[in-house]
Amino acid sequence: MTPGDENDYGEPTRTDEGHRYGGTRLRLPEDDPYGGARRTARGPSRSMVTVVGVVVVLIAAIAFANRGGDDSSSGPSASTGGDKPNATSTTPTGTKPVRTTTGGIPSGFAHTRQGAESAAANFAVALGSTGMFHKDSRHDLLDTVYTTAAAAKLQAAMDQAYSSDFLARMGLDADGNAPKGDTFVSRVVPVGTTAQSYSAAKAKVAVWYLGLIGMSGTTSTDPVTSSWKTWTFDLQWTDGDWKIVDDAQQDGPAPVPGDDTAATSDEISKAIEEYGGFTYAR
Template sequence: MTPGDENDYGEPTRTDEGHRYGGTRLRLPEDDPYGGARRGARGPSRSMVTVVGVVVVLIAAIAFANRGGDDSSSGSSAPTGGDKPNATSTTPTGTKPVQSKTGGIPSGFAHTKQGAESAAANFAVALGSTGMFQKDSRHDLVDTVYTATAAAALKAPMDQAYSTDFLARMGLDADGNAPQGDTFVSRVVPVGTTAQSYSAASAKVAVWYLGLIGMSGTTSTDPVTSSWKTWTFDLQWTDGDWKIVHDAQQDGPAPVPGDDAAATSDEISKAIEEYGGFTYAR
């Protein structure tokens, strides 16, 4: 994926406010959040790395299950003060997710506007994963979700951006591995999508998402933090599937932080190991 707005994979720089990678900042923690007792809620969330535009999560979109037909024939004697909503008004919408995968990434999306939205959501998840921090898996991901032309142009700049120094700042070794006993977290959780334009040949889809990134461990000084961003993909229908031609990110929109107590490093590590990601239908 690409940082900022223009596929810029230049060397990360550091400012007083934190690290900036293309158009994305990572604010370093002011103290050791894993060094003491369980923390209370934090104030407005700090900006975090969308590492080379890629960040990351876990969220479930839970909808009411199909309840069948109209309840009017159930024999209920409840008073009818007005028209009741039909049972179908609470059923999930959209087609089922794709069943096929290429390189572990959903593929074979429908040649429709909904198919383009589904592709964009799944591409955001893939490009926001920990696989982007290891060279071989990163190249496979890029080859899978971008057009051949875009992938060929992106691999070298991405390799430079995911440099040894950058990985070290994230707490990873030169091969993108976390220290023994620690858990590196990088996830993207799409909250919604919108097709800003669509035709049979191309589509522009924005994905609003929650990202998680950081190192969970008792010695970590880079705790797992969250951020809200919008990732926009220019897609092209190529060889029977949607592929990325260009992508860009921007901050927000971010909701007001709640008053949930921050989890301990052990709780975060356990959650990451127990809860997997999703294949998105739309």
């Protein structure tokens, strides 16, 4: 994730002509408190999720610790096979809910395939939060979800990526704070997970998610937008929990946008304040 990419969560390029996304028209409110400005194809929204792409370059050389062991998962396999999904492919599962936290982030995941999937989903939420835009909380997040070696290599690169210039392009001050009266939004909402590989020592888990990013406020020219991505985590079982060793992202799969009327800034700000996030268990 590099701040140079001005489309935060890799959202599709928008055009001024009728605000069409992939041929589907998006209706904006008649009286939008976002200053009345049209959503133009400006590129100041390169979010935290784009920044984390730095991980691939920085820690690709870190080898997984291999402690051996068989697949102890009681969860579903990475692939059900066949031409059609089975009847339970979209059914929520989970045999051991996460009940502990470390620095506000769920921890103590089960040493199973389901536990690895739950860890990946919760890590995506944490790394997609507004906490990544504040130096102190960003350091805490990295130390919590990455292995010690990976976090040490990432910290300086992340600080450089979240520069004051980058924060300014996001509408934030040098400390990552939004202007008074405005609400900065950065959220990752997992839609599903799949374990592409699993062993007792390591796992590769992909998280399909919806991302929200932007500034909600009466003077904002960068309203909150959504995009779809898949975030893949290489996890390692260490010190009694799952930790990230490496990660990468790719665009989509994105559904066809519906013909929904965009909310006003007041509605978005109220929703962000009223609706909290989830702890994800698989």
